[in-house]
Amino acid sequence: VRSVGELMENQYRVGLLRMERAIRERMGSVDIDTVMPHDLINAKPAAAAVREFFGSSQLSQFMDQTNPLSEVTHKRRLSALGP
Template identity: 70%
Template sequence: QDVEAITPQTLINIRPVVAAIKEFFGTSQLSQFMDQNNPLSGLTHKRRLSALGPGGLSRERAGLEVRDVHPSHYGRMCPIET
């Protein structure tokens, strides 16, 4: 082929990439459906954090010191929603 006619679509098969993304967002413990009842519920859903799950802590290891609010978290996360 001519070098000028080569496009990213001819070099890369996008189907495996799309399948991996759909599989992650569809089956991962870290993904959740967005709460879209109203704009405020969507905002609180986006600010919700969790230290549990893959790569995080287990329920047995999550002590009280993990649940404390660090001073750098003020204004960035809601300790009640989290």
């Protein structure tokens, strides 16, 4: 059994590895003397991995905010299923 933090860490690691691969590819195609860090680094792969985790994981779900009663019911349902 893995904790939520561990699952999140694994997803973020995947995003960082994708970002590293993209940076290495860019470093091979640009002039090292004139390149700036912001020209190489693109944080979108890491952000996409986090977004994917929260969008598709069984551990996250959208809260029903139709009205205050549905919000309370949703929170109780989550409490009954576990933390």
